[in-house]
Amino acid sequence: MNRSIKAAVAEGVDEIVIKNPAARHNIAVGIRQSCKIMIEGSVGYYTASQLDGPEVSIVGNAGWALGENLMSGKITLSKNAGASVGASMRGGEMFVGGSAGARAGISMKGGTLLIGGDSGFLTGFMMQKGRIIVCGSVGDAAGDSMYEGTIYVGADVGSLGADAKYEEPTEDELIELWAELQRSGVDGKPRFRKIVSQKKLYHYDTLERLERTLI
């Protein structure tokens, strides 16, 4: 199917509709040209992953690792996403209309991941850059071992992960976040909590005698 999509895009087709995906894995993988792909139905693992450019819209639920390693483009999911949504994404935008499973935005390196509902355990685990916006609640260990980037949470936080801390968002940030919600069709203006890195795990505390003379 992916080879057919790539061939169609190469021939100049710019809008592709996939009907009855039957929750198959690996639909719309590795498309590196601009185009629009509409998937009508629920999909399995790795849907719309390793993309650079396309706009993908899915009407239904998605399995693990939706939008993994997204470079650029936009992914919209109408319902719920499984674990590891937006894993290691480096750019682009993702919108999940429902809730997401564990490890949303894990190892994220750029872009914006917006989740209309809740997200699970280890949201933003080892995140490096980018923004995760969760309109509902997040599970335990939010932002564990994150390097940089920001997690905004609209409701409750189960617990913070290692080296994560709360920071007060500015009014300008909130206004920008609310505008973003409005653009994605999400109602409400939650007072977001902001999670960032404490940066206490950036360095080993000590060096060996010999290392001290070298580093």
Place this chain on the structure above:
Amino acid sequence: MVYGSNQVWAPWTVDDIHSKADLGRYRIRGMSTHQKITHFDDLTFLSTGLTRFPLEGYKEQCNTRVELGGLNAENPLVLETPIYITGMSWGALSANAKTALGKAASMVGTASCTGDGGMLPAEREASDKLIYQVLPSRYGLNPNHMATAQAIEIVVGQGAKPGTGGLLMGVKVLDEVAESRDLPPGIDQRSPARHPDWLGPDDLAIKIEQLREATDWKVPIHVKLGACRVADDVKLAAKAGADAIVIDSMVAGTGASAEILLDHSGIPTVPAIVLAREALREIGLYRKVSLIASGGIRNGADVAKALALGADAVAIGIAALIALNCNRDIPEANFEQEIGLPAGSCNRCHTGKCPVGIATQDPELVKRLDPDEGAERVANFLNSMTMELALLTRSLGKGDVKSLEPEDLAALTIEASAMARVPLVGTDKVFGM
């Protein structure tokens, strides 16, 4: 018993405790394990006599070409020698070192491999056959780069530090390297141990399919395992759909690892190959799924022994760096002054102060390695190893390295006999069987 020496509280043990008492954390170093292990030197070849005749050792044709990962890939990886350069990151190594390794590989018709940190464009340009690693960190992973690769390698584990991720001290995470990895410059990077998007073997099968789809089923997908629970891991990787499995043993090298992992985890290369071979044989995939061994390969004899035990190819890391000048007292360097250890025993890759310009990002040190001269040395070394391999193969009466087999070997120690599953010299007994 030796009076005056204490096996348990040896001087280095006392020093280790003193160091940790100062430090308050585990110690870190590069290179490889210091453990005494059974290795290829504990095996010997049973060359020809009257039972079979040799080929002309110096001249007669001997095929060293191998094809890897042909099970599902449209374009298997074809190497002119069964020795390629293993994954070592740009970051752990300088750009000059990566470029030299890529050039050397191309000069002898073999492959080089990216490492944890994405693809260095200069290495891509230099290396005709580039293996693109997909690691838990996903640093620098770019599907546009991956699409240009000749093979993909999913790294599950690394022999020097199985069960954990990479380590790169802040002194090496300078601007370009930090940018390529999307990390803040200067941080002590500790890479993830688990992949972000899959956890177990059932997920891995879907991940492998994803990478095939991303690369249009054209190139082989390798899975690299740190050699620990080899038999089960190999079966699971093969069942998940790997075209080739890389077994990286506890002897394998690294630019930085917690010393405790280097010395106290994993198993040696010899039993790792045998366990992997038997695991593949058990599920009917031996010689269908390619088997690549790495860890402590130093010369053509090690390669020949690895192939005889069941590997289809080997990957080298430290040996290639030594050929590049690692631990060599070059005129520009002053090892004692610059790294605090004499040339020949340096294992301070993690400090980023490599006096020969290999394991460093310091622009002044990097200048000490000319990529063209370095490539020449590594290519010479690869050619030397390949000639040694061919010489041994011919001496066994064989004209193709793929014909090497366990029956060509005998063990010099009881331990080697048990691990390699070949008879102890002077007996017809395979210990442990």
